[in-house]
Amino acid sequence: MGIRAIIEAVCRDRNASGEDLFEKINDLLAQGVLTKDGSDILHRLRVLGNNAAHEIKAHSATELTLAMDVAEHLLQAVYILPFHAKR
DSSP: OTHHHHHHHHHHHTTOOOSSHHHHHHHHHHHTSSOHHHHHHHHHHHHHHHHHHHHOOOOOHHHHHHHHHHHHHHHIIIIIHHHHHTO
C-alpha cells in the first residue's frame, strides 16, 4: 500500500525516532505532531499495509478510499494548515 510510504515520509521529515513504523508513529504522537486519534488511525493503516504486504490480500475500494482520505488529512494537518496559520 503506497499510503505507508507517505506515512514513512512524514516520519522522516519530522525526525520521528524508532526502529519501525509503529514506534515512529508513537514518536509523532509524543512530539505533538499527531493527536491520539490521528496516531490510532495511522496504526490501522500500518496494519492494513502489513496485511497487504504479507498476505497478498486485496483491499476493498472503500478501504482504499478511506486510506487515501487519511493520507490527505495527514498532509493537510502536518504541512498545509500550519503553513496557513503562520501567514
